Amino acid sequence: MKIAFALSENHHRSYIDDHFGRCNWYGVYDTDTKKAQYLENPNRYAEEGAGCTSVDYLMEYGIQAIVAGRFGSRVVELLKKKNIQMIIPEGTKTMEEIIKLYKN
C-alpha cells in the first residue's frame, strides 16, 4: 500500500502538516518496499482548490491513504468518492512515528 503524508519538510522526521492542500511537501511511502519519495506540492500557492488538485496529483502515484492534520470539506467529499482513506493523527506527529505504527 502507498500512503501519502502532508509534510512541512522533505524528510521522514518532518511533522505531519495541518493543511492537506497547502503543505510544502508530500511524502509517499510504499509499505511493501519500505521506501519513501518526496514531492514538492505544486499547488501550495494556488488561489483555490489546492486540496482537490493535490488529490489528483497524488492519485498518479497510486496512493490509497493520506495522512494530514485536517482535510477541507471539498477534499473529504472527493476522497470518499475515490475511496481513499483519510488518517488524522492525534496531536503533533512525524511521518516516521506514523510509519512505525504500520503493521502488515
Add this chain to the structure above:
Amino acid sequence: MSPRTKKIRLIQRRPSFAGFRPYGNQKPGACEVALNFEEYEAIKLCDYELLTHSEASAMMNISRPTFTRIYESARRKIAKAFVEGSTICIEGGKSVVNTHWQECQTCKISFSVTEKNPHVCPLCQTPVLEELEIQ
C-alpha cells in the same frame, strides 16, 4: 401554516474540542453561549474554507436561505461571546456527521471508513470495536 419539518444538516466532522473560554476576566458560570454543530460548520465552511454560501449550503444539504439563517445565528452568537467575554460551548443542534470516522486507541488516530476495510485500523490492522457516536 404547515408545520415546518427540520431538515437534517450534514457536517463533515465534529470539532475535537468542546468550546472556548475567554481569559483575563472569566466570569463564573457554565455555558453562556451555545453554538450548535451546524453553526460551527457554517462558520468553518464560509470563513475558514472560504466556500460561497451556495457551495456551503450544498455541502450541508440545505437551502441557501436556511444556510444563511444558520450562518447569521452563528455570527451573532460568536460576536456576543467575543464582546461580552462569554464561554462558548459547541454542542447539540440537528446534524448528522456525513463522513464516517473511526478511532484507533492504540495508534491514536482517526480514520475515515472505506468500503474495503471498514472496521480495521489502516496502520496497526487491529479491528476497531468501538464506533464513533453518530448523531
